[in-house]
Amino acid sequence: MPFTSGLEMAKLIKEKSSHTKIIFLTGFEDFNYAQEAVKLQVFDYLLKPIEISKLIGKVKLAAEEWEMDMQKEANYQASLPILQQNFLEKLKNNDTAEMDLEKELTDLDVYLPGPYYAVLLMQLTLEETLDEEVEQKLEEMITDEMLNLNTHDYGSQLMRSGRNEYALLLSLESDDSGIKLGIAQSILNEVDANMTITIGRTYQHIYDIGTSFIETYMAMGLKHVMGTGTVYSIDEVVPIETSEEDTLEHLDQKLEYHIELELPESVEKTLEEIKQTIIKSKTVPLAETRLLMIKYSTLIFYEVKKWEHEDKGGMDALSLYNSIMQMESLDTMVHLLKELISLWSTLMVQAQDQNWQTLVDQAMAYMEKNYHDAELTQQRVAEEVFVTAPYLSNLFKSEKGLNFCEYLLDLRMNYALKLLKDPSVSISQVADAVGYNNSQYFSVSFKKYTGDTPGTYRKRHTMKIS
Numbered sequence: 001m002p003f004t005s006g007l008e009m010a011k012l013i014k015e016k017s018s019h020t021k022i023i024f025l026t027g028f029e030d031f032n033y034a035q036e037a038v039k040l041q042v043f044d045y046l047l048k049p050i051e052i053s054k055l056i057g058k059v060k061l062a063a064e065e066w067e068m069d070m071q072k073e074a075n076y077q078a079s080l081p082i083l084q085q086n087f088l089e090k091l092k093n094n095d096t097a098e099m100d101l102e103k104e105l106t107d108l109d110v111y112l113p114g115p116y117y118a119v120l121l122m123q124l125t126l127e128e129t130l131d132e133e134v135e136q137k138l139e140e141m142i143t144d145e146m147l148n149l150n151t152h153d154y155g156s157q158l159m160r161s162g163r164n165e166y167a168l169l170l171s172l173e174s175d176d177s178g179i180k181l182g183i184a185q186s187i188l189n190e191v192d193a194n195m196t197i198t199i200g201r202t203y204q205h206i207y208d209i210g211t212s213f214i215e216t217y218m219a220m221g222l223k224h225v226m227g228t229g230t231v232y233s234i235d236e237v238v239p240i241e242t243s244e245e246d247t248l249e250h251l252d253q254k255l256e257y258h259i260e261l262e263l264p265e266s267v268e269k270t271l272e273e274i275k276q277t278i279i280k281s282k283t284v285p286l287a288e289t290r291l292l293m294i295k296y297s298t299l300i301f302y303e304v305k306k307w308e309h310e311d312k313g314g315m316d317a318l319s320l321y322n323s324i325m326q327m328e329s330l331d332t333m334v335h336l337l338k339e340l341i342s343l344w345s346t347l348m349v350q351a352q353d354q355n356w357q358t359l360v361d362q363a364m365a366y367m368e369k370n371y372h373d374a375e376l377t378q379q380r381v382a383e384e385v386f387v388t389a390p391y392l393s394n395l396f397k398s399e400k401g402l403n404f405c406e407y408l409l410d411l412r413m414n415y416a417l418k419l420l421k422d423p424s425v426s427i428s429q430v431a432d433a434v435g436y437n438n439s440q441y442f443s444v445s446f447k448k449y450t451g452d453t454p455g456t457y458r459k460r461h462t463m464k465i466s
Helices: 006-016 031-039 052-092 101-107 132-148 177-190 206-220 244-260 264-281 286-307 317-326 330-370 378-384 389-400 404-420 427-433 439-450 454-465
Strands: 023-026 044-047 116-124 157-162 165-172 195-199 231-233
Touching: 006 023, 006 031, 006 427, 023 052, 044 052, 052 157, 052 206, 101 206, 101 378, 116 177, 116 206, 165 177, 165 206, 177 195, 177 231, 195 206, 244 264, 244 286, 244 389, 264 286, 264 330, 286 317, 286 330, 317 330, 330 378, 330 389, 330 404, 378 389, 378 404, 389 404, 404 427, 404 439, 404 454, 427 439, 427 454, 439 454
Parallel strands: 023 044, 195 231
Antiparallel strands: 116 165, 116 195, 157 165
16 A cells, blocks of 8 residues: 555554544454554454455445444443432432442443542533423533533542533542532532532542432522522531531541441540540430341451451350340440450451562452453452452552552553554554553543543654654
8 A cells, every 4th residue: 555554544544533444454364463453453354356246245344344343332332321310319328338340430431530529419400391402401511511621620520410500520539628619619600400419428439429419409409498509518508517416426427437447446436436425415315226236246256256267266257146145234335346456457467477478469469460351440449359449449549548449550551651652553552461451542641640641652752763
């Protein structure tokens, strides 16, 4: 071919349109050439001479496969709003116990690098008979405004959560509440509609994004008091300093969260706070107190057994239950739980003395072997090293000073930098090799990481070599 080879043209086409079907018709019977064509995932490689009927048959097959690919993509795009709405419904109902949050977000093409997370809820005050065209226009206006704000909330995702209602999942670089307020106020000012926006609290763990989403609904439920067409946060309507009942509920969630993170010292501290709150309240019945302590004892007992390498006998779960049910004093119940926490802490220290320093290293080694897998998640890595995902996240931060997503991004981008120096490897191949199914998504991540697009980086490197 004049000016460029068939392989080079195929690379350019695949980078621009990965769904395009390419058929090589050539007289070049060379194994290496054919191998390069296969790497580009061409539809077929035909040698001249060839019967015209056979060529037409191949073209028809390629066209049929292309139509199927386009139909799959169209079906996915058409179902995406429904999938997103179902995901948000799970968050709203706090139905996340069995959910692999990272995988669900990945399946929805949502990338939230963090390290901080929050949610905004936008609700339009409009007639029930809103015209679909007007509704679509409003959605486009919100999306356009988000693009204008991309320097503040890179990686954030707008989802439709209901009729005339949108949730904005925010990925933030700091926990400064002024950033959220600025984003919300900017959207309110730019979107020409009667819109109310509520702001959830900021959290450092992506698993808590559901909590932030629930908080936006709690706040929205008071718009009849706060007024429509305005912006306000959960802290303005449900302050952290709330009633004893609300404080106890908050501490209950906090204790369970610390157990999940496997932090016995924090669990003991929170347990003491719960004890003092119950004493101060003087409204929690003995039966309810017993049930609360039985719940905690079951969760802590599970942690003890998990860290115990061999069954040493002693108290079992049923004995704990019977003991607490016979106790008449809150002090006695808390004392029993603290003894259990102490045992848990001792077992953890013993285990950590042997392998804690290598636990994160084991996780990192697994990630180095599997970073090319687009399905690699923190949940999967945690299961590989036999800990919970939140606990692994906590270890990463305390031992390495960075979170799981940051390390995975470093791995993928550093390898991508090496691959981009080889002009024979297309950008779509680089994306696939470092764990990105979508080359456009890879390009966005690469630019965020390096400041250059993959193409610009490759050109600069080529110029330096020449």
